[in-house]
Amino acid sequence: MSYFGLLKENLKEHKDNYVQVLRLSIADLKKTYHGAALGWFWAIVKPVVSIFVYWFAIEIGLRKGGDVEGVPFVLWLIAGMVPWFYMNELIVGGTECIRKYSYLVTKMKYPVMTIPTHTNISKFLVNAILVAVVIVIFWICGYPPTIYLLQLPIYMLMMFLFFNAWGLFAGMISAIGKDFSNLVKSFVTAVFWLSGVLWDVDKLVETNLFFKIFFMINPVTYFSYGFRNCFVYHKWFFEEPEKLCCFLGLYVVLAFLSLWAYKKLRKEIPDVL
Amino acid sequence: MKDEVVISFDKVSKVYKLYSSNKARLLGIFIKKVPYKKKKAVNDVSFSIKRGESVALFGKNGAGKSTILKMITGVTFPTSGDIKVEGRVSALLELTSGFDQEFSGRENIYLKGHILGLKDSEIKALESTIIEFSELEDYIDQPVRTYSSGMKSRLGFAINVNIKPEILIVDEALSVGDAAFKNKCKEKVNEIIKNDNVTLLFVTHQTAVAEEFCKRGIVMKDGKLVFDGEVADASKKYDELYKKKKK
Numbered sequence A: 001m002s003y004f005g006l007l008k009e010n011l012k013e014h015k016d017n018y019v020q021v022l023r024l025s026i027a028d029l030k031k032t033y034h035g036a037a038l039g040w041f042w043a044i045v046k047p048v049v050s051i052f053v054y055w056f057a058i059e060i061g062l063r064k065g066g067d068v069e070g071v072p073f074v075l076w077l078i079a080g081m082v083p084w085f086y087m088n089e090l091i092v093g094g095t096e097c098i099r100k101y102s103y104l105v106t107k108m109k110y111p112v113m114t115i116p117t118h119t120n121i122s123k124f125l126v127n128a129i130l131v132a133v134v135i136v137i138f139w140i141c142g143y144p145p146t147i148y149l150l151q152l153p154i155y156m157l158m159m160f161l162f163f164n165a166w167g168l169f170a171g172m173i174s175a176i177g178k179d180f181s182n183l184v185k186s187f188v189t190a191v192f193w194l195s196g197v198l199w200d201v202d203k204l205v206e207t208n209l210f211f212k213i214f215f216m217i218n219p220v221t222y223f224s225y226g227f228r229n230c231f232v233y234h235k236w237f238f239e240e241p242e243k244l245c246c247f248l249g250l251y252v253v254l255a256f257l258s259l260w261a262y263k264k265l266r267k268e269i270p271d272v273l
Numbered sequence B: 001m002k003d004e005v006v007i008s009f010d011k012v013s014k015v016y017k018l019y020s021s022n023k024a025r026l027l028g029i030f031i032k033k034v035p036y037k038k039k040k041a042v043n044d045v046s047f048s049i050k051r052g053e054s055v056a057l058f059g060k061n062g063a064g065k066s067t068i069l070k071m072i073t074g075v076t077f078p079t080s081g082d083i084k085v086e087g088r089v090s091a092l093l094e095l096t097s098g099f100d101q102e103f104s105g106r107e108n109i110y111l112k113g114h115i116l117g118l119k120d121s122e123i124k125a126l127e128s129t130i131i132e133f134s135e136l137e138d139y140i141d142q143p144v145r146t147y148s149s150g151m152k153s154r155l156g157f158a159i160n161v162n163i164k165p166e167i168l169i170v171d172e173a174l175s176v177g178d179a180a181f182k183n184k185c186k187e188k189v190n191e192i193i194k195n196d197n198v199t200l201l202f203v204t205h206q207t208a209v210a211e212e213f214c215k216r217g218i219v220m221k222d223g224k225l226v227f228d229g230e231v232a233d234a235s236k237k238y239d240e241l242y243k244k245k246k247k
């Protein structure tokens, strides 16, 4: 089947099964939180704890930080870190989604291309709540919403689509070989530290071309700074066309890879899982 | 309507790829040269089944019965040949039959119903019948991971026979559970194949059970279809093959 045909099939599977997909994402949410006594509380506690730890280490421990664009460092950190929580969940969760829902593959006829989507939606909803919390925090700290927040949904949608493609690609590969999961897991921390979630890459970018390219094609940097554009830098996404183009190019490549993986492995995974 | 073919296999073969390890399999995605062995689990099989027929599949372990049922269900794909299936397939493949381990039995009833595209109201209407049939009582609200394999297959059976299947596929699930539950299952299966014009395909090693509700039997041996006809002849053939193996 051609890539165009596969894309059409992908969209059709989503269109025909959107009710099931939504149900499964709600089920996924329930499953993530209902085992714990405090349930939903953890969705908030975990990010708060990690932001506090990083803020403490950098601002108090290392005595770095200081205001960025007139905004306290901790707020700058929060703005860039919130999308990271989502990306972190999806880099790993996307890789494991098909393995986790193997019963949908091996025990019944189910549209496999929608499995990454329902995993993704459930994480996305949690992240949307966090984003709302961040807006409130900024407000309380004296930074009421600006018109630039209007582009948040655009960044979130791009992030959703990007990691959906990742989930299909990585999920298919990892269904065949678990080693791929381990590989991804061991790289997540590296990605976190190298993407400017914690420290300002702008100064580094000015120093040489390699860094400039590296951060330009890094989707984690793109989204982390995209969120900061909304909250801190007050810039529109189309004011940085080269970054946008790099991201879109990368997305097209990943989308191709995900369809390639699907095409190649769809018939094999039920026999392996 | 009655003579309509609902399942047809045309020269279907299925080859499993056997790699030396998971790592080799992963590498095999990117590098064609990674060696693997081939196992022909189903070898050039053709047959067709009409609406309302009930067919028993015989064959010793590894003969390819489960692979055939999985291909009919649409969870696994043939390497070559054509398969046509018409109608809603409800399958009990192996015992656990696709439950989410973290959810309770009741939640799994809904989940499964939703996945099959049933509405909440439709599932609600079936819920009590399913729970009653499964005999799980208080366990229905416990996570499925706490169930014994017998309980899981009871729940699986209860769901699959009660969601009004058009094609019902049962892979050895009738051979677990206690005698009383087995009888209840048999009655239920008998009832739906009689009343609802349901097509039934099932695997069992007990030829007596097969003869109870099947007219037709298919015997598999090493991936090949070696007999297709009257169930009594099929079970004779199966016994012959089996005895030969025993010697």
Ligand SMILES: Nc1ncnc2c1ncn2[C@@H]1O[C@H](COP(=O)(O)OP(=O)(O)O)[C@@H](O)[C@H]1O
Pocket: A270, A271, A272, B016, B017, B018, B039, B040, B041, B059, B060, B061, B062, B063, B064, B065, B066, B067, B068
């Ligand atoms: N997922 C799989 N990967 C590799 N080989 C398999 C797989 N499933 C079944 N086989 C092999 O295919 C053959 C037929 O298996 P199966 O259809 O399960 O037989 P049966 O149900 O008649 O016992 C067996 O030799 C089995 O080892």
Ligand SMILES: [Mg+2]
Pocket: B062, B065, B066, B067, B171
């Ligand atoms: Mg079997």
